[in-house]
Amino acid sequence: MKHFGANKLDDGVIQAELCIGCGACVDLCPYFRSYRGKTAYLFPCTREEGRCFAYCPKVEVDPDALSRFLFAKPYNGDPLGAWRSIHIARAGARVKRQPFQSGGTVSTLMYFALRSRRIQGAILTGREGLLPVPKLVTRSAEVWRHGLSKYAAAPTLAAMNRAVAAGYEDLGVVATPCQATAVAQMRMNPLQNPSFRDPTALVIGLFCTWALDFRKFEAFLAERVPLRDIVKVDIPPPPASVLEVYLPEGKRTFPLDEIRPLVPNTCGYCLDMTSEFADISVGVLEGRPDLNTLIVRTERGEEIVREAGRQEYLVMEDMPAENREHLEWAAGNKKQRGVRCCTEAGRLNGEAGTACLRLNGEVIERILKNEKNGKESSCHI
Amino acid sequence: MSYLIDEGKNVQHLLMGNEAIVRGALEAGINVAAGYPGTPSSEIIESFSKVAKERNLYVEWSTNEKVATEVAAAASFAGLRSLCVMKQNGVNVASDFLLHLASSGTRGGMLLVSCDDPGALSSVNEGESRLFAKLLEIPLLEPGDFQEAKDIIPWAFDLSERIRNIVMIRSVTRLSHASGNVRFGPLPGTAAHASFTYSGPLLDPDTGPVISMILAAPELQHGPQQEKLKKAAEIFETCPFNTYTGPEAPELLIITSSACSLYSREAVSILGLEERVGILKLATTWPLPQRLLKRHLAAAPKILFVEEVAPTLEDHVKVVAAEAGAEIGVKTFFGKKSGHLPSVGELNPDLVLAALSRICALPYESAPAAFSGAVKALAAQYAPPRGMTFCPGCPHRASYWSIHNALQLDGRNGFVCGDIGCYVMGTLPAGFSTAKTLHAMGSGSGIASGFGKLKQFGMDQPVLSVCGDSTFFHAAMPALTNAIHQRSPFTMVLLDNRGTAMTGFQPHPGSLTNVLGDTVPALDMEKICRAMGAKVEVSDPFDLEKTRQKLNHLVEYAEGAKVLILRQACALSPERRGKKKYEVTVDESRCRGEDCGCNRICTRIFGCPGLIWDREKKVSHVDEIICAGCGVCADICPAGAIIRKEIA
Numbered sequence A: 001m002k003h004f005g006a007n008k009l010d011d012g013v014i015q016a017e018l019c020i021g022c023g024a025c026v027d028l029c030p031y032f033r034s035y036r037g038k039t040a041y042l043f044p045c046t047r048e049e050g051r052c053f054a055y056c057p058k059v060e061v062d063p064d065a066l067s068r069f070l071f072a073k074p075y076n077g078d079p080l081g082a083w084r085s086i087h088i089a090r091a092g093a094r095v096k097r098q099p100f101q102s103g104g105t106v107s108t109l110m111y112f113a114l115r116s117r118r119i120q121g122a123i124l125t126g127r128e129g130l131l132p133v134p135k136l137v138t139r140s141a142e143v144w145r146h147g148l149s150k151y152a153a154a155p156t157l158a159a160m161n162r163a164v165a166a167g168y169e170d171l172g173v174v175a176t177p178c179q180a181t182a183v184a185q186m187r188m189n190p191l192q193n194p195s196f197r198d199p200t201a202l203v204i205g206l207f208c209t210w211a212l213d214f215r216k217f218e219a220f221l222a223e224r225v226p227l228r229d230i231v232k233v234d235i236p237p238p239p240a241s242v243l244e245v246y247l248p249e250g251k252r253t254f255p256l257d258e259i260r261p262l263v264p265n266t267c268g269y270c271l272d273m274t275s276e277f278a279d280i281s282v283g284v285l286e287g288r289p290d291l292n293t294l295i296v297r298t299e300r301g302e303e304i305v306r307e308a309g310r311q312e313y314l315v316m317e318d319m320p321a322e323n324r325e326h327l328e329w330a331a332g333n334k335k336q337r338g339v340r341c342c343t344e345a346g347r348l349n350g351e352a353g354t355a356c357l358r359l360n361g362e363v364i365e366r367i368l369k370n371e372k373n374g375k376e377s378s379c380h381i
Numbered sequence B: 001m002s003y004l005i006d007e008g009k010n011v012q013h014l015l016m017g018n019e020a021i022v023r024g025a026l027e028a029g030i031n032v033a034a035g036y037p038g039t040p041s042s043e044i045i046e047s048f049s050k051v052a053k054e055r056n057l058y059v060e061w062s063t064n065e066k067v068a069t070e071v072a073a074a075a076s077f078a079g080l081r082s083l084c085v086m087k088q089n090g091v092n093v094a095s096d097f098l099l100h101l102a103s104s105g106t107r108g109g110m111l112l113v114s115c116d117d118p119g120a121l122s123s124v125n126e127g128e129s130r131l132f133a134k135l136l137e138i139p140l141l142e143p144g145d146f147q148e149a150k151d152i153i154p155w156a157f158d159l160s161e162r163i164r165n166i167v168m169i170r171s172v173t174r175l176s177h178a179s180g181n182v183r184f185g186p187l188p189g190t191a192a193h194a195s196f197t198y199s200g201p202l203l204d205p206d207t208g209p210v211i212s213m214i215l216a217a218p219e220l221q222h223g224p225q226q227e228k229l230k231k232a233a234e235i236f237e238t239c240p241f242n243t244y245t246g247p248e249a250p251e252l253l254i255i256t257s258s259a260c261s262l263y264s265r266e267a268v269s270i271l272g273l274e275e276r277v278g279i280l281k282l283a284t285t286w287p288l289p290q291r292l293l294k295r296h297l298a299a300a301p302k303i304l305f306v307e308e309v310a311p312t313l314e315d316h317v318k319v320v321a322a323e324a325g326a327e328i329g330v331k332t333f334f335g336k337k338s339g340h341l342p343s344v345g346e347l348n349p350d351l352v353l354a355a356l357s358r359i360c361a362l363p364y365e366s367a368p369a370a371f372s373g374a375v376k377a378l379a380a381q382y383a384p385p386r387g388m389t390f391c392p393g394c395p396h397r398a399s400y401w402s403i404h405n406a407l408q409l410d411g412r413n414g415f416v417c418g419d420i421g422c423y424v425m426g427t428l429p430a431g432f433s434t435a436k437t438l439h440a441m442g443s444g445s446g447i448a449s450g451f452g453k454l455k456q457f458g459m460d461q462p463v464l465s466v467c468g469d470s471t472f473f474h475a476a477m478p479a480l481t482n483a484i485h486q487r488s489p490f491t492m493v494l495l496d497n498r499g500t501a502m503t504g505f506q507p508h509p510g511s512l513t514n515v516l517g518d519t520v521p522a523l524d525m526e527k528i529c530r531a532m533g534a535k536v537e538v539s540d541p542f543d544l545e546k547t548r549q550k551l552n553h554l555v556e557y558a559e560g561a562k563v564l565i566l567r568q569a570c571a572l573s574p575e576r577r578g579k580k581k582y583e584v585t586v587d588e589s590r591c592r593g594e595d596c597g598c599n600r601i602c603t604r605i606f607g608c609p610g611l612i613w614d615r616e617k618k619v620s621h622v623d624e625i626i627c628a629g630c631g632v633c634a635d636i637c638p639a640g641a642i643i644r645k646e647i648a
């Protein structure tokens, strides 16, 4: 695949307002920086090819190449991507109660991976106020402090780039689907660097329907709640349709209709709800917000999940077929929306260097023909 | 002892035009001189200051040109001889007061010296100050060479005292900054006594109060002012500095003034046109000596005006010619309006040659094309094209780096309103093209104050202004006052490099010593801004990260006017010049060069002249001769390849 340089990334992604601020291009060099949720291109870099462009999950993504690289099979547009097993999970008896978003599966697995030295460090996303702040965590006890979802899009991968530059290997990463796509692209050594080594040992992907624009989200909440006092933010699974803000004195809820305008356009272009290019993907179980949905995709993912279960860090059971079908329905919906949105914008298989995504006709058809899903005509969230 | 006060009989010295003006003023017994620095005028106040003790002078760098003119006017009102000096833009600043002064009149001889900069060699524009003489209704003199630059000054002082009004002297860069031999005259004694008399009748020019107020009767004040101008015109008819060279009835008459008279002489002589072309060199260019002009106009059928920038002489002489049409007949005029000479930029002998050869139908090629081509090729070989940039170790480069980055990170299309100083280069790649407006002294902050109030119309771009320390006192304080009072949310970045750096480190009101070397109270900008009510932060621009953080913080802080003082002495300042803080080197093994991960940000973007790119080895180097040792580049290198070692 042809790669381009930073100017093209700026034109095709940042100026086009397709940047989600994932941080994959940030801190590789002096040109891209993240500030208050936005990625800034500081000065023009004249290189024809660069890691910034190659890593970006919003331009020239080739799911088929990623699928072949990670799972040794073609990308066929299935709603949940490639998987080995799907479970219901939560933190086990070995884990003290912590502030988790739901079942604590993600924090627990990262804690376990660090303790068992499967990874040298974990790239996690904490927060300062409402601002998501990515961090390299090397002490296992520190993992717990980074629990809970930050619903604003975060530059998590900037911390990963810094850790790699500092010489860390075998990293664990907790990533949203766009971030997990970027990490998969990093792992492919796109610029054929001879001294390259896969920087990851474990990629845990989160489920994601959309994230929020940090600056808009902050401005929205600043007018309504004392930002400093926020304990937790949650978007409980449907049919709730609210955003909940936990404060010491209680909970405030905001209808999702008020929140959706804070979602960046770029989330509409996204086909991936379940972090298809991660080792393991984790979400909230519908109807049971205290439990997680867990999808195991790779061999190394399978290994750690098995061990974490065996050592009672994790409690798991099989997922009922009914739940899985509903999950597939939701993920399929997002795929259709994404394909329509990219097509409308001319960014599905479009001009080299500005296309978001490359898919063959057969896969596009499969996604759009998925009968379980409704016939949404627009790409609006 | 300075050669400027050499009292030897008939001695000659090689003087800059500006020094010749100073010597002329000394021979005229000047007492007070005030000015504001600005190229090409600055050497005048500096030269006065060097002989201030011996000559019993009071000399100052004033806060701005208007104040300088007021200071000099006070001396005149008290019966002394005085002079105020500035560059062309300064006359604009002083013009409000000047219009009043021209109306009230002066007592002791007083001169306004304006050094214009045709071609804007060291200015943001090539504004023409001569038109002020007409507007202000005061006489204007333009010396034509170095000797005249000295000789014309005592003559001008006498004129000022005869007509009781200020007289304007206009020099240009090529006269002020070039040097020539000047024969000295005697110096008078240094005794002087100042006293302001005001007890006479209200409108008595010699004994009453000095006021400029029409009092509903223009004829009482404006009338006498115009009489003074008429008197000056009469004196100009026999002014010894208006000269004519050439045949009695030339085919073509060149009318010229100032440095252009030298170009004209050279061109006529190269073309061997001495028998055909006459040159009327005028020193008295406003008001024009009508009879003298008529005489010369009558003698020639064709007239060529050789002057720089605006067609000032051209327009004024044409009026004389029109009025005298019946006597002198119809003339053919050449000059800017006919397209024979350009109306922008400096003139030179070559341009005059080209105009003359066209008019006189002489085959002349100013320089053969092949020759100019060869010259350009050679020049390119030895002098690669270079953009304008800041000096090595300049704090402005670091300041703009942080401002640029803060605005990019902020991501709301913020911008900087530029101002006058070396930091005008904020509009260029040297300053990362951060400044998006650039006008007069202090205007950056005034414009920013205005932008700050446009939120009501949906404008949400962050607005910054930059302003030097000298500019702050000169004209930016009223703008800041306005912004604070109107609650305009902009951020003023005060680039405090401890002196009026661009023009050569003249002191300003924030300095501890004045131009005479006396210790004086220094005004503290930080305290002033705080007392005015601005939110104030201070940072060292060499601390890039801290400066950037403070900037982002201030830019996000929406309430009212904010000031960030970036304090770091100019690289050429006496305290830093030749003293390196760090020894800076590049560790080649770590340098990423053009690879993904740097792409030579140091040499390609940061652009300090101390950093050089080795094309062969594909690594960057530090040129230890040029490097000023500020060590800032070590903080921009992403690979830690630039190493700085503190010099003990």
Ligand SMILES: Cc1cc2nc3c(=O)[nH]c(=O)nc-3n(C[C@H](O)[C@H](O)[C@H](O)COP(=O)(O)OP(=O)(O)OC[C@H]3O[C@@H](n4cnc5c(N)ncnc54)[C@H](O)[C@@H]3O)c2cc1C
Pocket: A099, A100, A101, A102, A103, A104, A105, A106, A107, A108, A110, A123, A124, A125, A126, A132, A146, A147, A148, A149, A150, A151, A152, A153, A154, A156, A174, A175, A176, A206, A207, A208, A209, A210, A211, A212, A282, A283, A284, A285, A292
């Ligand atoms: C923006 C966003 C949208 C989501 N949308 C859905 C959804 O639609 N459906 C669904 O089932 N689940 C969604 N999730 C996932 C869900 O909120 C939980 O993160 C997940 O179920 C894991 O729960 P847990 O208790 O194991 O997490 P915890 O153990 O509490 O751990 C949370 C982990 O998430 C990481 N994290 C937090 N915020 C971010 C961020 N902004 N970017 C990257 N990493 C982050 C932290 O590093 C931490 O390791 C979303 C999460 C995010 C961040």
Ligand code: SF4
Pocket: A005, A006, A028, A029, A030, A031, A032, A045, A046, A047, A049, A050, A051, A052, A053, B595, B596, B597, B598, B599
């Ligand atoms: S091409 Fe490389 S050096 Fe240039 S901006 Fe991209 S990552 Fe940075």
Ligand code: SF4
Pocket: A009, A013, A014, A018, A019, A020, A021, A022, A023, A024, A025, A026, A039, A052, A055, A056, A057, A058, A182
């Ligand atoms: S890599 Fe991430 S942060 Fe960079 S441009 Fe792409 S989406 Fe934005």
Ligand code: SF4
Pocket: A020, A153, A176, A177, A178, A179, A208, A209, A210, A211, A266, A267, A268, A270, A271, A272
């Ligand atoms: S919807 Fe897609 S693009 Fe938006 S945050 Fe989630 S994974 Fe990223």
Ligand code: SF4
Pocket: B586, B590, B591, B592, B593, B594, B598, B599, B600, B601, B602, B603, B619, B620, B636, B637, B638, B639, B640, B641, B642
């Ligand atoms: S910034 Fe550093 S790594 Fe980049 S070219 Fe300069 S010295 Fe080399």
